[in-house]
Amino acid sequence: MARTDVIVLGGGIVGTSIALQLVKRGMSVALIERGRPGEETSYGNAGVIEGSTIMPPAFPSDFGALLRVALKQASDANYHMSFLPWVAPWLLKFRAYSQPQAIEKTARINRPFFAQAIPEHEELMLQSGATQLLRCNGWIKLYRNDAAITGMKREFELAREFNVPVEVLDPDGVRKLEPSINPTFKHAVYWPAAVSLSDPLALTQAYAARFAALGGFTFKGDALRLHRSGSNWRVETDEGPIDAPEVIVALGPWAPDLLKNFGIRLPMGFKRGYHRHFKTEESAPLSRPVVDVHYGYLITPMRQGIRLTTGAEFAPRDAAATPAQIDRLMPKLKELYRIGSPAEDRTWLGARPCFPDSRPVIGRAPGQKGMWLAVGHAHWGLTLGPVTGRLLGEMMSGETPFVDPKGFAAERFL
CATH class of the missing domain: 3.30.9.10 (D-Amino Acid Oxidase, subunit A, domain 2)
Incomplete structure (x- = not known):
């Protein structure tokens, strides 16, 4: 049985970026993914790092x-048609958050996060040898x-x-x-000022390779089997169980499948x-x-x-x-x-995976000691992966976060 400081569940661009940011901070990190990093939702994006984004979708x-x-x-x-009864409550909330005053509030909360998105990516790309993937022509x-x-x-x-x-x-x-x-x-x-990529999958794989080069470990495993083991969290992998005092859920659209096991129900839509x-x-x-x-x-x-x-x-x-x-x-x-x-x-x-207010949930999981959330990045998983990792690293280490994390807390829905 391997022990580590942090388990990161999910090897998309968000989870991989988080794992890389944490291992850079000297933490021992295990990244858990059922396949190869970047081959699920992260593969199919438009390849735009939207550092210039102002307004969210409405x-x-x-x-x-x-x-x-x-x-x-x-x-x-x-x-x-058969899905409308299930999605209608979410759409009504989305409509409420699309009113002018609410949408401007979201824009102001998001803006410092987006402003740092491209610099964080550029630093990781340089360190990962992936700058050839970047186009800086808007x-x-x-x-x-x-x-x-x-x-x-x-x-x-x-x-x-x-x-x-x-x-x-x-x-x-x-x-x-x-x-x-x-x-x-x-x-x-x-x-x-926006930048874009010629191959988003290659970027995630480059970040995963850099994570490994810095001493991080990637395991194939089933995140849904996460459970408590004494004071630690444990997840089963193909190479045996992994224990850690802290776990980060970065499972994209599959996060609700896990979180409901711990009594956490957030208004995530798809x-x-x-x-x-x-x-x-x-x-x-x-x-x-x-x-x-x-x-x-x-x-x-x-x-x-x-x-x-x-x-x-x-x-x-x-x-x-x-x-x-x-x-x-x-x-x-x-x-x-x-x-x-x-x-x-x-x-x-x-x-x-989208929340109706067009903001991700980043921070501590309500009622679960040692569990952190990084879910619901919607159209901006690629854009916000590295800044999400930076924010979590600062919060977990007790530093002053570079943005106010309150706007991204799960408690806003509880």
């Missing part, structure tokens, strides 16, 4: 948009009508307040940055999302992520080709894939960009 306020979703005509959102969001850009007035004001650079472009301005994008939109917003890779056409290069906001998809260059990611699907976490959104958006994508043929047969599916 419940649609436009009746026409809601009607398209309800009639299953939208490409930005989909749902399983991302572009496209808008199809005047109302959409008018509705961003408050976000632009906050961007100025937070010293986040932003540029409003017309179609000609976009084509100067991305000549292969056709002018099928009216406005665009360029966030030059926004399922899909991606598909397409071959890159030499005559249609793409150098950065581009988002078509109205139709809810993103295209971005990856090592595997052009990655197309969808918006949200509300369905049971483990339900069979229903990638209808991809079929709905393809005509609009082909108008915007000359996409190549599919690079693979597989359509990837993952589930983003």
Whole structure:
């Protein structure tokens, strides 16, 4: 039986980043993952480290948009009819947190966290030999009508307040940055301070390798078998039980399966999302992520080709894939960009773990001595993995945290 200081449950980008940050602080850390690090939810993201993000996602306020979703005509959102009774309470809470005053409160709480996201990643990338994966040329969001850009007035004001650079472009301005994008939109917003990756999986694997090089241990095991063993926590692995006085739950969408065993029930929802890779056409290069906001998809260059990611699907976490959104958006994508043929047969599916206030839960688990939580990062697991690890390291060692952790505490839901 091996003993260590901290067990980290979950080897996605969040758990792996936490484990790396803690081992850098001199802790003995065991990272538990059922497969290989980074191959679950973390694999399928858009590859954007959103250090320039201001506003969180919001419940649609436009009746026409809601009607398209309800009639299953939208490409930005989909749902399983049988799941509506289960997800409706979460959606109502999400709608409440989407009101202007509430959403600005979330933006202000999140901002110091996001502001440190890119520097923390850059430091870890440099130490992990992964800087070749990084693109520092921002991302572009496209808008199809005047109302959409008018509705961003408050976000632009906050961007100025937070010293986040932003540029409003017309179609000609976009084509100067991305000549292969056709002018099928009216406005665009360029966030030059954002960075992106050519291979998110390779980044997680690089962090895992650095973790191992610094003396960390990765074990295959079943996190759901976590239990008390005297004053310690114990988890079973393929190499035997691992004991530690402290455990960090970073299981993404699988966290509720474990936490309910300890009487912890948090309002986590799941926004399922899909991606598909397409071959890159030499005559249609793409150098950065581009988002078509109205139709809810993103295209971005990856090592595997052009990655197309969808918006949200509300369905049971483990339900069979229903990638209808991809079929709905393809005509609009082909108008915007000359996409190549599919690079693979597989359509990837993952589930983003989300809380209705668009903030993760980071900190002590209520009522469980020695248990810490790092769950519910929603669209921002890639962005916030390293800063989550830094925050937990400071909290666990009794240092002054670089951000106020109260805004991320589980107690806000209890």
